[in-house]
Amino acid sequence: MSGEKHAHPAAEPLPGRVLEQTGVDVARCYQCGKCSAGCPLAAEMDYPPSQIMHLLQLAGEFPEFAEMALRSHTAWLCLTCEICYCRCPMELDIPRVMDALRHEALRQKKVNPKAKDILAFHRAFLDSVKHTGRLFEMGQVVDYKLRSGHFLQDLLQAPWMFLVGKLHLLPERVRDRRQLKRIFARTLKARENRP
Amino acid sequence: MKTGFYPGCSMKGSAREYSESLLAVARVLGRELPEVPDWNCCGATAAHNLDHDLALALPARILAAAEKKGMDEVLVPCAACYSRLKVTRHELLEDEKLRQRISGLVEADYRGSAKVVNIIEWLAAVPDLEKLVKKPFQRKVACYYGCLLVRPAGIVEFDRPEEPQSMDLLMAKLGAKPIDWAFKTECCGAGFSVSRTDLVAKLSGLILEDAVSRGAEAVIVACPMCHLNLDLRRPNIEKRTGKKYDIPVIYITQVLGLAMGLPPKKLGLQRHKVAVKFAPAESPVPGVSAKRGA
Numbered sequence: 368m369s370g371e372k373h374a375h376p377a378a379e380p381l382p383g384r385v386l387e388q389t390g391v392d393v394a395r396c397y398q399c400g401k402c403s404a405g406c407p408l409a410a411e412m413d414y415p416p417s418q419i420m421h422l423l424q425l426a427g428e429f430p431e432f433a434e435m436a437l438r439s440h441t442a443w444l445c446l447t448c449e450i451c452y453c454r455c456p457m458e459l460d461i462p463r464v465m466d467a468l469r470h471e472a473l474r475q476k477k478v479n480p481k482a483k484d485i486l487a488f489h490r491a492f493l494d495s496v497k498h499t500g501r502l503f504e505m506g507q508v509v510d511y512k513l514r515s516g517h518f519l520q521d522l523l524q525a526p527w528m529f530l531v532g533k534l535h536l537l538p539e540r541v542r543d544r545r546q547l548k549r550i551f552a553r554t555l556k557a558r559e560n561r562p
Numbered sequence: 563m564k565t566g567f568y569p570g571c572s573m574k575g576s577a578r579e580y581s582e583s584l585l586a587v588a589r590v591l592g593r594e595l596p597e598v599p600d601w602n603c604c605g606a607t608a609a610h611n612l613d614h615d616l617a618l619a620l621p622a623r624i625l626a627a628a629e630k631k632g633m634d635e636v637l638v639p640c641a642a643c644y645s646r647l648k649v650t651r652h653e654l655l656e657d658e659k660l661r662q663r664i665s666g667l668v669e670a671d672y673r674g675s676a677k678v679v680n681i682i683e684w685l686a687a688v689p690d691l692e693k694l695v696k697k698p699f700q701r702k703v704a705c706y707y708g709c710l711l712v713r714p715a716g717i718v719e720f721d722r723p724e725e726p727q728s729m730d731l732l733m734a735k736l737g738a739k740p741i742d743w744a745f746k747t748e749c750c751g752a753g754f755s756v757s758r759t760d761l762v763a764k765l766s767g768l769i770l771e772d773a774v775s776r777g778a779e780a781v782i783v784a785c786p787m788c789h790l791n792l793d794l795r796r797p798n799i800e801k802r803t804g805k806k807y808d809i810p811v812i813y814i815t816q817v818l819g820l821a822m823g824l825p826p827k828k829l830g831l832q833r834h835k836v837a838v839k840f841a842p843a844e845s846p847v848p849g850v851s852a853k854r855g856a
Contacts, residue, residue, distance in 0.1 A: 388614070407749045407765055444761075447607065448749035449713035453723045460714070469611050488757035489608035496609075496620070500602040502571035511756060521756070524794070531833040533576045541602045546669060550623065553667055554616035 381426045381433040384471065389463040393423040402451035402461055412441040413479075416451050416461050423464070437475065442468040443482030474558065487514035497551045500541025505534055565684075566633035566676070567595035568624060570643040570786075571603050576794070577640070577786030579830025583815040584639055584681070586828045591688060598628045598636060604646040607753035618660070619667040621650035625678075626670035635677040637684050639815070641785035642752070645710035645718070648678045652717045680711055681784050681814060682728045683720065691735055696823035698737025701840060703817075704778035705729040705740050706769065708788045709749050723747065729814065733782060736821040743776045745769045750791040759795065763802040766791045770799060770807045779840055781811045789813065793835045810838040 382393050396417070403415035414422065419441055426433035436442070445465040452460050472478050478486055491510035495503045508525075512518050528534040541547055573581035588595050601624050610617035625647060628636045638644040654661040655674045665672045685691065707726050715723040724747055730740035748769060751762030770792065773781050783789050792799075793811040800806055811834070819829040831838045 408761065411761065443611075446709075446749050446752050446754065447610070448709040448752070449723075450709070450747075450749070453713050453715060458716075462714075466610055466614065470614065473612065484757040485754070488753070489611050492606065492608035493612065493616075496603040496605065501574070502603050502606075504571070504575045508756065515757075520759075527835075528576065528794075533578060533833060535575055539571075539574055542600045546623075547602060549669075550619050550667055551616065554619055555613040558613050558615075 380430075381436065381471065382423050383427070385423060385464055385467045388467040388470070389460060391460050391464050393420055393459075393464070395457045396420040396424065396459055397457065399456060401454045401456065405450045405454050407448060407450070408444050408446060412444050413439050414441050416441070416445075416465075419464070419468070420459070420461070434477070436468060437472045437477045438479055439468070440479045440481045441465070442472060443479060443485045470558070484515050484517070487511055490514060493551075493555065495538075497547065498544070499538040500544050500547045501539050503535075503538035505536060506538060563635070564633050565593070565595065565679075566598045566628045566631065566636045568598050568601055568604075568628070568636050568638045568643060568647070570638070570640040572640055572786035572790075576790060579833045580639060580786055580789070580813045580815065583813055583819045583829040586824055587815050587819050587822065590694065590822055590824070595637065596631075598624055598633070599631055600627060604643040606642055606646065610646070615664070615667065617646070618650050618653060618664050621647045622654065622664045622672050623668040623670070625651060625674070625676055626665075626668055626672045628676040629673060630670065633676050635679045637679050637681070639681040639784065640787075641680065641708055641710045642787050644678065644680045648718055649714075651678055680718075680720065682711065682732060685732055685814070685818065686728060691732075691818075695736055695821045697821055699733075699817050699821045700737050701739070701779040702741055702777055703733050703738045704743050704773035704776070704781045705733055705746060706773070706781050706783050706788060706792075707747050708783070708785050709747060709752070711784060712747055729782065729784065732814070733817065736817060738782075738817065741773075741776050741778050743772050743778070745772045750788045752787050752791070755787070755791055755795060759798050760802070762791050762795055763798040766795060767799045767803045770809060771803065771805075774807060774809055778809065780817075780838075781809060782814055782817055783811055784814045796836050808836065810834065810836050810840075812838060 386392055400417045403409050403417040406416055409415040419436055422432040422436040442465050447462045449462055452462055488511050491507050495507040569581050605617050605620035638647055651674055712721050712723045712726050721728045733740045751765040754762050789811055816829045
């Protein structure tokens with residue numbers, strides 16, 4: 368294997384890290400392409416799922432392929448609909464691989480810029496859960512608008528939702544919010560502070 | 563058998579009619595559905611996208627609370643929450659080290675005694691459901707299962723992952739005619755409703771087009787996210803496809819309620835974006851006149 372490993376923040380090459388985090392050995396993929404054929408968003412992706420698997424197969428020897436997979440838009444477009452996993456003849460849990468790619472991209476600050484709205488939504492969602500223990504839809508949407516800059520989106524939807532009683536102006540709260548804060552501190556926050 | 567109820571966040575807000583109709587139906591069935599004490603959000607897509615431990619800890623806290631209350635099973639009507647809870651229970655029971663670590667995170671010794679049950683399983687277990695039908699729901703329906711009720715197949719172990727039948731059988735019991743169609747388990751765009759509305763409009767548009775072109779009069783769902791994308795996002799779908807779709811999207815529990823003869827308002831039908839009414843040849847559902855909003 369190459370000595371270029373040192374140039375990358377992760378000590379272990381990406382395929383090994385994926386295996387460690389997900390139990391999926393990407394080497395077992397034989398590139399039949401069923402995952403890409405069934406993926407509802409393959410046409411929107413920079414690399415369809417089978418190509419991501421191929422990049423990962425070669426990533427141990429060619430760090431630039433690891434970079435391509437980590438910086439892909441694909442990782443963030445994956446909806447976890449599980450159709451690829453369902454049809455994979457090798458039963459490879461590709462959605463879990465996508466999860467691992469997202470986690471690594473976050474950790475190494477290599478999130479594809481095109482995924483910024485998707486990431487903003489996830490962050491706004493979890494912020495809401497961290498503070499109240501339950502999703503406060505109104506608060507989350509405001510938080511998302513601030514993060515994404517899409518202030519005008521769905522502006523007319525909110526009053527209608529309020530009128531039919533689907534939008535609450537006050538959050539529901541979990542009683543033991545301190546415990547929720549501790550869970551977040553030991554998981555998401557700890558991960559983001561890791562080198 | 564003590565059954566707990568995990569409503570999840572949507573059913574308290576944007577999908578409140580799912581909860582209203584479920585509780586109305588449960589009353590008729592004489593089933594009590596106490597909520598899991600002090601339940602929290604399951605973490606949904608956001609948690610597993612950003613952090614694996616968080617994605618396990620949030621559902622584990624819910625399941626541990628149900629267990630502590632002595633609940634034998636937890637009914638999770640939201641397909642997305644169902645998936646998170648079911649996957650978490652599976653992963654923790656498969657891996658003792660992981661179970662201990664996540665138990666530590668949620669400050670409880672999670673054992674996995676409470677089973678996770680989806681709405682179709684719960685309803686299918688009701689004996690003689692057809693005897694409660696007062697007004698058969700005589701419509702052609704497209705049963706839309708979405709992704710997470712049936713996949714990953716090895717974990718949910720519920721119905722077939724691509725050509726499921728359980729909801730079709732249930733609908734037939736209520737007098738409906740389930741159609742054969744191709745989009746039963748195709749994805750609606752799920753959690754991209756706000757962040758990538760364009761993609762939701764694309765995927766949900768394909769689902770509606772197939773249902774309508776095969777003569778369905780209603781799409782039946784068992785998931786708040788599917789409902790949101792097919793109903794609330796209808797204007798976005800119509801803008802993208804350039805076609806108008808009047809087909810209503812109805813929760814499985816609302817159909818059951820209607821078949822039981824419960825008043826539509828009790829089932830929250832007035833809260834839909836797309837009015838629940840049918841072809842003029844047959845009578846509309848009485849008492850419902852939901853207007854198309856902005």
